[in-house]
Amino acid sequence: MSLLKKQRTATTAASPNVVAWAILSLAIGGFGIGTTEFAMMGLLPNVAEGVGVNEPTAGHVISAYALGVVVGAPLLVAIGAKMPRKALALALMGLFTVGNLLSVFAQDYPTLLVTRFIAGLPHGAFFGVAAVLAASLVAPSKRGRAISMVMMGLSVANVLGVPLATFVGQQFGWRWLFVFVCIIGVVTIVCVSIFVPAQKAHPEAGLRRELSALRRGQVWLTLLVGVVGFGGFFAVYTYVASTMTDVAGFAASFLPLIVGLYGVGMVAGSYVGGRMADWSVMGSIYAMMGFIAVVLVIYAATVHIQWMALLMIFVIGASGSMLVPSLQTRLLDVSPGAPTLASSLNHSALNMANALGAFVGGLVITWGWGFTAPALVGAALAVLGLGIALLSGLLDKIGGRRAAQEGAR
Template sequence: MKKSLIALSLGGLTIGITEFVMMGLLPDIASNMKVSIPVAGYLISAYALGVVIGAPLLVIIGRNFPPKKMLLILALMLTVFNALSIIAPTYNFLFASRFLSGLPHGAFFGVGAVVASRLADKGKEAQAIAIMFSGLTLANLIGVPIGTYIGHHFIWRYTFVLIAIVGSLTLLFLYLWMPNLEKTGDVNMRTQLKFFQQIDAWLIIGITAIGFGGLFAWISYIAPLLTNVSKFSPEDVSYILVLAGLGMVVGNFAGGKLADKFSAAPTTLALLFVLSVDLILVYLFSFNQYVSLILTFLTGAISFSVIAPIQMLMIKTAKDAEMIASASLQGSFNIGNALGAFLGGLPLVAGYSYASPNLIGVGMSVIGMVITFILIQRRKKTIQLQSA
């Protein structure tokens, strides 16, 4: 494995812990900040909002920077803004720090995905992207459980010390291992922004923002789901999250192989269907501890298998605008994050059980399937017109 891809995966590890550890820390932060769990859930939405705003904005600002310089700047932002959460004196300060730490997320993955595809051997571009995203999955396998354990047994602020340390390592290894790739030339913003005039581009954004929201409706409230519905003790949550992380690792690499072997759009459609069925099972059977453990692994695997196919779908659609398109896709993932957390919280506010957000997730996955089907039909029609 190329060291440069390992450096990118370290960035994914930093981002992954930052994004997903909040789900496991919600009860601890809610208690410490004296707010309800649904209100603490808005910290997830704050991060996602930062990603949505920062992804296109930072790519536009740094569009003519060499890739290595851009990645180093983004990694520095990740480290510094996450460190602010260590000293957050109030809920509002923490909300702001979560927003700021989300700003570099989409741009890092957007630039990183294009760089990974340039570094990859021919025919293995999706697998190279999957290696970068493996940091995100390893975060859920190792980083998030450790961070959750620290938050439960010590102080949740120490978890952000861990994130700052990993972010510093990311900076170091990007500096040491990332080659000085040539920039692709001065980027014409008019050409870049023409990408958003394509209907297919907005369909892919919709698939991601809505369809992938099913994952976040589940994982945003996984800690109270496991403790209130499955009846695990709070101390067990950090260990159970290892199962989710292991599933994400498996699903991420499986998705990369599928995206290189099959057409990305039909693969995305099939995986969203499987995700919707899985979330129904989570809703119905989470009361059973043994089944809940199995479903925790499967949901992580199925949801993360969608990432590489959607990423390749976007890159292939965005000719001459790959970087801003890839960054915008990360913004779309986090619109799904915000929507899943917000919409998933509505039945909780209404007094329904902690299994109910999964039904919201089913609806979001099904809508994603419908949009994917529309995209496939549009492309078939385009091919027929070109061959006529």
């Protein structure tokens, strides 16, 4: 049975109320993942003091988490290939909760590095499985919206979860961040157990079937769009604090509001991006890659004007989030026999984009080009991502014409 037919079958069995509660349950998991990933940045000085290292060294615990995301997505999906997807989602959230619980009790820097790596392992795999589960509960024409609602948990975390966890960590100790996230993890496990409908594993499910996705050129091209195109988004976000204070002239005390505005943009972008994906997956990718490039150029040119800086921070947050549902849906389309692995690898790609954006942004700042330079480099990356997307679309058309010609013979 094809993925599309399975989705239609699931849609028949699932009422709108069931779908809403199931997607909310999965989004709560995304909320917890987003909170633990981003709140660490605000608590880094506290963590450094707590484990007896300087801040640059403490920053490696963030890198350890990101490395866990990159490694864990393909590894854990491969290990759980034969499991029903609901059971796999529960197992992944269980590992996520355990990893954060171990971080609570980490007494030294090396131990914290290991526990953050463990906590990062299920990140991409959970989002991948959650996206496939959400898409299977709705009609094919609504997949983008379903996926965007799951991803909304990650966006909302930047508005609510990260500020709250940062406040708790600053007031009561950084370990309470992980306690807070553990509680969210337990809530997610309970909600997924109750509200997400059980689905039998595909009779042909297995490691070989999932790995078949890696033989598809379109899967790699889509992942490359995410790595390159999304790199510009992170090139700006990584250095937003210095840009807002040194270029726009905001006081440091104003930064929480700016970061919150960025998060609100991400929430709005997730909502709009899901509907754009349902309109046209490839059309949305083309449009958003071009839009991101234009937005970053405008940001670089106008960030010294405070009201424009605030407006563009919101728009940049929205533009990046608009792209994610289309990339996720595209991966489902180009890997019909192995959607879980391909969908999970999207989050490995986005974490690689994070590393790429931070690296090239830091490079041009080091060269003395100023804090607006990362946005211009980001715009160039977005244009390159658009080029890769156009190549992917062209190959689709060529393949379609060949199939039509063979069918006519």
